[in-house]
Amino acid sequence: MKKISVDSALSKAKLCVKRNELLEARKLYQAVLIAFPKNKTARQALASLNNRKQLGGDQNPPKEITQELITLYNQGRLALVVDKAKALLKLYPRSSIVWNILGTSAAQIGKLSQAIDAFKKTAILQPKDAEPHFNMGTAFQDKGKLAEAVKAYRKALSLKADYAKAFNNMGTALHDQGKLEEALEAYKNVISLKPNDALVIINMGAVLQDLGKLEEAVRVYKNALSINSNDADLYYNLGNALSDQSKLEEAVKAYNNALSIKPDYVEALNNMGTSFRHQGKQKEALSAYNKVLSLNPNHFGAHRNLSTLVTYKKDNPQINKIKELMNHSDLSADSRCLLHYTYAKINEDLGDLEKAFDHYAIGGALRKKQLAYDIGQDQRLFKKIKTVAPKLLEHSLTETVRKLDITPIFILGMPRSGTTLVEQIISCHSQVHGAGELPLLARFSSSIMAGKQDVSVENLQEVRKNYLDGLKKVSEGKFIVTDKMPHNFMYIGLICNVFPEAKIVHVRRNPAATCLSNFKHYFHSRGLGYPNDIKDIVNYFELYCDLMRFWDESYRNKIYHLDYDKLTLEQEVETKSLMSHLNLNWEASCLS
Known part of the structure; x- marks a missing residue:
């Protein structure tokens, strides 16, 4: 003008x-x-x-004014952009461009409520545009309001059905909400639009792992690697899925492939160390954890993992590093939790048991809060299991099943009760493969035992088929396979009526030792809340004992009770008795 x-x-x-x-x-x-x-x-x-x-409609300022805002935005002067945009909107209150710039800038400097309001205005001014709803969803997601984020993404998708980024972000929000099947469906929609997107494949694989669909997760990662064999993240996630299947040698190979592409990939190194530890390769595990800490001295997980393998003396340099880290005020709850468990182990080794207990308790309290655990949820579950149990007898498959070509041995009991040692002994037999802790039984039968799915012959046959199919895939060609998932003790009634050929070995250990060992252990699984508080552990242990007495009333002859403490004192006698119960010929290798 x-x-x-x-x-x-x-x-x-x-x-x-x-x-x-x-x-x-x-x-x-x-x-x-x-x-x-x-x-x-x-x-x-x-x-x-x-x-x-x-x-x-939409009334925007002259182009030179909006260009000035865009220039400032590209320069990263976001706070100034926010101030100028707010001033402009007094003159141009119906400018979708300015509202959008305001929202985008505010979101990037953490002013999420202001960003959400701005994107809402943009959406009103541009009712047919999907992007404001997508941006709104991202801001809601960053603010932790996942339900609102999902709603915004769904609106964006109603306006633009092939909006791959909206599907992906919605999948992440649904995953974080624990809505795994819906998250999986969202990721499948992204894959149909962008079949070679490695990040989306990784996200989908993570959901499959959380669903317990480990074979499918492995297949997804391997398919992606057949297209792009130079992606370290794909190899890393493949290693995690293989590790969850107890295929530890294959997992180590996948982690090594990731490290060959990205030598400073500390998460791959850390997880590889854990795979070595589970294989009993302590030297290799120590080397991996120390390599992580040489690359990142502040890696809290590696500090915690290393502490499980080290017996500390006062001159260990890691001690001062842990003390230094604990003085940081900006740590996340998860990081502080790991440090307390590490420092507790240090003090335990140094003989200061009171201080060790205090730090185990603090770490446990942080973990319990993270998981929002309440003992009431397990009390209700165990009560429901007892209610469901009689129906299992009514619909038992014991008279109708065909002879198996693979036989499971369920090794169960409380965590930290000795199930690992028992599996090592049994799997030393030439006819047996030790498959580790398999999530299969819980995956296929937890809804039945919790009363969420009907007990019927058809449903129990489906459990049998699915479990045995999964077991064959990890059997390494052996006809007898151990499954040492401890919490399978909750499903003993189902095991006896669905897998009548199976053997059940219940491992029990001194109650005080079992409870204390659980209390001191940091469990990575988000499904275990009770070990983080000593009162919860004691209450849970009582629930477990009560349920085992309940199972004994109906299935005493089908459960072999193995005393872990006797096993450690009289290994040969107890091992021979165990092998006899399992109908396995004696082999001296079982004592090795």
Whole structure:
């Protein structure tokens, strides 16, 4: 606009209003206010125009003004962008461009409520545009309001059905909500649109792992690697899925592949160390954890893992590092939790048991809060299991099943009761493969035992088929396979009625030792809440003992009770008795 006097501009604007040239009038009033923000006549006239329905729609400032905002945004001067955008919106309250820039800038500097409000305004001004709803969803997600985020993503997808980023973000939000099947469906929609997107494949694989669909997760990762064999993250996640299947040698190979691409990949190194530890390869595990800490001295998980393998003496340099880290005020709850468990182990080794107990308790309290655990949830579950149990007898498969070509041995009991040692002994037999802690039984039968799915012959046959199919895949060609998932003790009634050929070995250990060992152990699984509080552990142990007595009333002859403490004192006698019960010929290798 040419330079004209304020009076001339106001007069021209007034004439434009009379001619119903409202947009031109608006520009003139805005020009006056940019030069003289307090001009009362222009402000009142502009307010009047803003209230007129004829204006409607989207009204943006001149391009040079929006370009200035965009330039500042690209320079990263986001706080200034927010201030200027807010000032502009007093003049251009219906500018979708400015509202969007405000929302985007505010979100990036953590002003999420302001960003959400801005994106809502943008969506009103651009009702057919999916992007404001997507941006709103991202801001809700960053704020931790997952339900609102999912709602916003669904709205974006209703406007743009092939919006891959919206499907992906919605999948992440649903995953974080624990809505795994819905999350999986969202990721499948992304894959149909972007079949080679490694990040989406990793996200989908993580959901499959959480669903216990480990074979499918492995297949997804391997398919992706057949297309792109140079992706370290794909190898890392493949290693995690293989580790969850107790295929530890294959997991180590996958982690090594990740490290060959990205040598400083500390998470791959850390998890590889854990795979070595579970294989009993302590030297290799120590080397991996120390390598992690040489690359990242502040890796809390590696500190914790290392502490499980080290017996500390006062001159260990890790002690001062842990003390230093514990003084940091900006740690996340998860990081502080890991440090307390590590420092507890240090003090235990140094003989300060009171301090050790205090730090185990603090770490446990942090973990319990993270998991939002309440003993009441397990009390209700155990009560429901007892209610369901009689129906298992009514619909038993014992008279109808065909002879198996693979036989499971369930090794069960409380965690930390000695199930690992028992599996090692049994799997030393030439006819047996030790498959580790398999999530199969819980995956296929937990809904039945919790009363969420009907007990019927059809459903029990489905459990049998699915479990045995999964067992064959990890059998390494052996006809007898151990499953040492401790919490399978909850499913003994189902095992006896669905797998009548199976053997059940219940491992029990001194109650105080069992409870204390659980209390001191940091469990990575989010499904274990009770070990983090000593009172919860004692209450849970009583639930476990009560349920085992309940199972004994109906299935005493099918459960072999093995005393772990006797096993450690009289290994040969107890091992021979165990092998006899399992109908396995004696082999001296079982004592090795």
